[in-house]
Amino acid sequence: MSHLFKDDLKIYVKIFKLIIISLLLALTYMGAINYFGNKFIYISFSIINSFLLFFAFRKNSIFFETFFSLLLWLGFWFKFTCTITLTDGLFREGVGLFDYSEYSFDKALIVSQVGIIAFILAGYFREFFFFKYPEKLNFKLLTNNLFSKNRLKIWIIFLICFLSIGILNFYFKIYQKGLLPIYELNFLISGMFKWLLLFGLSAISSIIIYYEVNTFKKFFIFSAIIIFLETFISSLSMLSRGMIFNAFAIFFGIYKFSNKINQTNRISYYIKLILIIFSLFYISVSSVNYIRANYFYVGKSALFTIEKFDKKEKKSTIEGKKKYATISEHNSEILYLLINRWVGIDGVMAVTSRSEILSPTFLKKSFKERPSVEKPTFYELTFELEGINAMNKIYSNVKGNTLPGIIAFLFYGGSYLLIFLIMFFITIAASLFEYLSFKLSNNNLIFSALIGQVVAFRLIHFGYLPHQSYLLFGTILFTIFLVYLINFFIKKIN
Helix, strand or coil, rough: CHHHHHHHHHHHHHHHHHHHHHHHHHHHHHHHCCCCCCCHHHHHHHHHHHHHHHHHHHHHCCCCCCCHHHHHHHHHHHHHHHHHHHCCCCCCCCCCCCCCCHHHHHHHHHHHHHCCCCCCHHHHHHHHHHHCCCCCCCCCCCCCCHHHHHHHHHHCCCHHHHHHHHHHHHCCCCCCEEEEECCCCCCCHHHCCCCCCCHHHHHHHHHHHHHHHHHHHCCHHHHHHHHCCCCCCCHHHCCCCCCHHHHHHHHHHHHHHHHCCCCCCCCHHHHHHHHHHHHHHHHHHHHHHHHHHCCCCCHHHHHHEEEEECCCEEEEEEEECCCCCCCHHHHHHHHHHHCCCCHHHHHHHHHHHHHHHHCCHHHHHHCCCCCCCCCCCCHHHCCCCCHHHCCCHHCCCEEECCCCCHHHHHHHHHCCCHHHHHHHHHHHHHHHHHHHHHHHHCCHHHHHHHHHHHHHHHHHCCCCHHHHHHHEEEEEECCCCCCCHHHHHHHHCC
């Protein structure tokens, strides 16, 4: 029966690839027609970004490379091409003083390609000289262990735990995206909530499902529902629309892990998981949009804000318009987010628009940035993006930040060689986090997938308070070490 499953899967994969290639060619053709600059530069930009999709899912790719490739593709080629072909060609997430000239477009695409090429080459360097996952994992079935005796209790405790954390965070507003906390809490308590909601709870779920497979050598659909429900509750609690990231990381980890232990699931199983993820994701995004629009602030200014002209002051002001949005407006908002909210090309456009200030000294200066509730960020002030976060001035509890992304940030140095070298070594360093997560978690590929995604997500959104990067990556190392300790004590008990 397994060969029949493989044959069916190959057919579905071929059909899917054919659809993707057709869409890419069609969008590339339209992009080339609508591109204002040198057509050859856009074509090379399209070829390199299309190669990212192959690079992401090649045989020896690691999870970080897969997720970072997809985020780069979405933030650069997809966002850029959709904007110039499917909209009016204006980038609404902030491009500073970018003048939309042919020269400026060409330079932005060249800078982007340099950073992406460095990442790809570093990935192949890692594959040939550093490490790669084994083709198969030695897997011993443990039928009589701590998990087998307490499976139901463990799942119930975990369910109660993430529901309680989500409700407490939502009610007390301890950590919510784009909003300032209302209560002054001990930094350990607020830090613990932030860690748990961002990826700590998902890390725990990856351990539970790993031991469940160790016990029963089977991925239960009910267990997957609980795990994806955690990502849904955590995202909703944070007013975040990023539920899909942790959920997809765990899904992809389950897929890879099952293949490497020769536990091939039916395609119907994965279809069910995908339907669960996207159903919860749609509900999550719609709910967050509704809550923000009616109780806090808005996401899409075109639908939910109005511009007023003060005759006395002779100036325009942006004012929030609280409104109970309709289903069509929610769907319009989601479509807007799918095209515009990826971090990437607009950051490069903003940075390259001020090439006269870029230098290694300027890059070093950016590390002096310190957090401020009242002031815009270093990136927003320097590249004149203060107007992007108009809601910050309307609502006292709102503090949204515009991010340049790792490639735009590295070009603060104004050097193509510098961006190439730093991007290359950052990619190798990021791979090391995933390698440690795999080795110290007793070959838990589901946990490794989560860590790879977290590192990729943080890098693509890099640029705010770069001097505090040690806190973020220190937290990731703490999570890896914590999982190691949990595995160590479970082995002792068993």
